[in-house]
Amino acid sequence: MTARAPLPLRSPVSLLAAEFDHHFARHLPGESPDAGPPRQSRPVHGACWSAVPPTPVAAPTLLAWSDDLAGTLGLAPPDDAPAVAEVLAGNRLLPGMKPIAACYGGHQFGQWAGQLGDGRAIVLGDLTAPDGQRWELQLKGAGLTPYSRRADGRAVLRSSLREFVCSEAMHHLGVPTTRALALVGTGETVIRDMFYDGRPEAEPGAVVTRVAPSFVRFGNFEIFAARGDHERLRLLADYVIDHFFPEIEGAGAERYAAWFAEVARRTALLMAHWLRVGFVHGVMNTDNLSILGLTIDYGPFGWLDAFDPDFTPNTTDQGGRYAYAQQPGVALWNLQRLAEALAPLLDRPAAEAVAGTLDGFAGVFADAWKRQALAKVGLLPADGGEDELVARLLGIMTWAEVDTTRFFRALMAVDPARLPADGLPPPLLAACYAPRALPAAFVGGLRDWLAAYAARLAADGVDDATRRARMAAANPRIIPRNYLQQQAIDAAAGGDLAPLARLLAAVRDPYADGPDDDPHAALRPEWARHAPGCSALSCSS
Ligand code: AMP
Numbered sequence: 001m002t003a004r005a006p007l008p009l010r011s012p013v014s015l016l017a018a019e020f021d022h023h024f025a026r027h028l029p030g031e032s033p034d035a036g037p038p039r040q041s042r043p044v045h046g047a048c049w050s051a052v053p054p055t056p057v058a059a060p061t062l063l064a065w066s067d068d069l070a071g072t073l074g075l076a077p078p079d080d081a082p083a084v085a086e087v088l089a090g091n092r093l094l095p096g097m098k099p100i101a102a103c104y105g106g107h108q109f110g111q112w113a114g115q116l117g118d119g120r121a122i123v124l125g126d127l128t129a130p131d132g133q134r135w136e137l138q139l140k141g142a143g144l145t146p147y148s149r150r151a152d153g154r155a156v157l158r159s160s161l162r163e164f165v166c167s168e169a170m171h172h173l174g175v176p177t178t179r180a181l182a183l184v185g186t187g188e189t190v191i192r193d194m195f196y197d198g199r200p201e202a203e204p205g206a207v208v209t210r211v212a213p214s215f216v217r218f219g220n221f222e223i224f225a226a227r228g229d230h231e232r233l234r235l236l237a238d239y240v241i242d243h244f245f246p247e248i249e250g251a252g253a254e255r256y257a258a259w260f261a262e263v264a265r266r267t268a269l270l271m272a273h274w275l276r277v278g279f280v281h282g283v284m285n286t287d288n289l290s291i292l293g294l295t296i297d298y299g300p301f302g303w304l305d306a307f308d309p310d311f312t313p314n315t316t317d318q319g320g321r322y323a324y325a326q327q328p329g330v331a332l333w334n335l336q337r338l339a340e341a342l343a344p345l346l347d348r349p350a351a352e353a354v355a356g357t358l359d360g361f362a363g364v365f366a367d368a369w370k371r372q373a374l375a376k377v378g379l380l381p382a383d384g385g386e387d388e389l390v391a392r393l394l395g396i397m398t399w400a401e402v403d404t405t406r407f408f409r410a411l412m413a414v415d416p417a418r419l420p421a422d423g424l425p426p427p428l429l430a431a432c433y434a435p436r437a438l439p440a441a442f443v444g445g446l447r448d449w450l451a452a453y454a455a456r457l458a459a460d461g462v463d464d465a466t467r468r469a470r471m472a473a474a475n476p477r478i479i480p481r482n483y484l485q486q487q488a489i490d491a492a493a494g495g496d497l498a499p500l501a502r503l504l505a506a507v508r509d510p511y512a513d514g515p516d517d518d519p520h521a522a523l524r525p526e527w528a529r530h531a532p533g534c535s536a537l538s539c540s541s
């Protein structure tokens with residue numbers, strides 16, 4: 001008898017008819033209802049969250065929707081788009097929803113920043129997917145909360161569209177991430193000084209619906225530790241472990257230490273993924289690190305065009321603290337802050353275990369990165385000089401302007417055992433930004449490397465079909481380069497959603513082969529090198 005696919009537990013339902021719960025608020029202490037007006041900024045003590053309804057917007061319209069995520073959630077495509085837009089703009093609450101903003105703190109650019117919290121994000125509630133997984137729905141840009149400080153609680157279309165596109169892209173790239181269900185235009189403008197040059201302008205506003213099992217960050221723990229509120233600290237840690245790390249064994253302090261090791265493992269894996277796909281988060285503050293090891297809070301992020309370990313898209317990050325190659329080290333720094341925050345929950349053996357996890361982080365990351373880096377050239381971790389081989393290649397790639405994404409796809413198409421008599425194989429030349437002006441050291445270095453690579457493949461007995469299959473799964477052909485997103489933003493701001501739709505279709509199938517003239521797979525054009533939004537970005541969002 002052939003096995004039958006299991007029947008779906010239920011057929012997709014409209015978002016409007018979905019059953020909502022508010023798990024986080026039910027399990028954790030919130031701010032007293034008479035603490036103050038819901039939209040008044042204030043210090044919030046002794047609470048994991050504050051109740052605050054979204055502030056309605058003038059004219060919500062649905063600009064984008066993820067059928068893929070909706071399917072995972074057990075939701076049908078929107079049958080009544082205006083009504084769905086009303087809900088996902090925050091104009092209308094559905095039964096079971098309880099809108100809340102979370103309290104957290106964080107270290108920003110190396111300094112303790114005190115209370116931050118959801119200043120413009122509001123969790124509406126959660127729903128349970130047909131497979132039993134619980135997902136929170138959060139509106140980003142939904143209005144003022146007690147954590148808005150002096151800001152306006154809103155978000156502009158450009159940053160919301162970038163978050164929507166990039167969450168979709170990351171998911172399909174196989175990188176752990178928060179998801180996005182919908183992008184809704186608000187019909188209102190938001191004032192932003194995009195270049196921080198004293199020339200604020202009105203921009204179209206938007207709300208993105210983010211979706212994740214939990215949005216808890218390192219900073220949610222730090223705020224309680226900083227205030228000596230060990231009771232809330234423990235409640236939050238128990239909640240997170242019970243519901244999101246059910247596999248963690250042990251009891252008491254030992255269990256916290258085991259959980260911390262798992263958080264560190266996931267964070268290391270995330271860093272290896274980011275390096276693999278050429279992603280630079282841009283603002284790796286501790287309030288922007290997910291306790292679940294997800295990519296979270298897409299702001300002034302970017303992708304490597306030319307391979308450059310020192311690249312950061314964030315113009316606010318002058319020292320390059322959060323540059324591409326710094327990210328694993330910053331992850332460790334952030335884990336150290338998390339460990340300090342958890343210290344009150346630990347006894348001596350558990351504290352030693354946590355210290356051991358921190359000491360072991362570099363090795364855990366190196367293992368994860370080795371596996372991913374080797375896959376990029378079609379090799380597997382094995383004894384021998386393979387990791388040096390990749391490190392050497394990455395070094396050579398900095399000697400010329402080599403497009404990170406195109407290069408590895410081009411390498412896939414090249415037989416390293418059959419090099420031209422001189423120069424580089426045409427596919428590799430086509431991955432360079434100035435193929436006619438390549439430094440001799442680069443050409444010579446890469447030729448030598450290709451010879452060593454061919455020898456390694458032969459020694460490891462890796463045939464070409466195997467090599468290409470491994471490389472095709474590790475090296476995306478499509479990434480949402482900043483200039484592609486900017487083109488989608490400019491068009492969407494003028495009412496044309498077609499470029500956004502085309503970009504979304506492209507990023508949802510990032511590893512598939514495609515035509516050479518596909519604009520989504522092309523090198524960054526020269527005009528985009530310094531164009532606003534296409535290379536460097538401010539934090540203004
Ligand atoms: P971010 O740098 O985007 O991670 O944000 C850092 C902190 O600033 C978080 O507490 C955000 O909620 C808050 N924040 C950022 N932009 C706004 C805004 N427009 N309105 C209110 N709070 C904001």
Ligand code: MG
Binds near residue numbers: 287288297
């Ligand atoms: Mg943030």
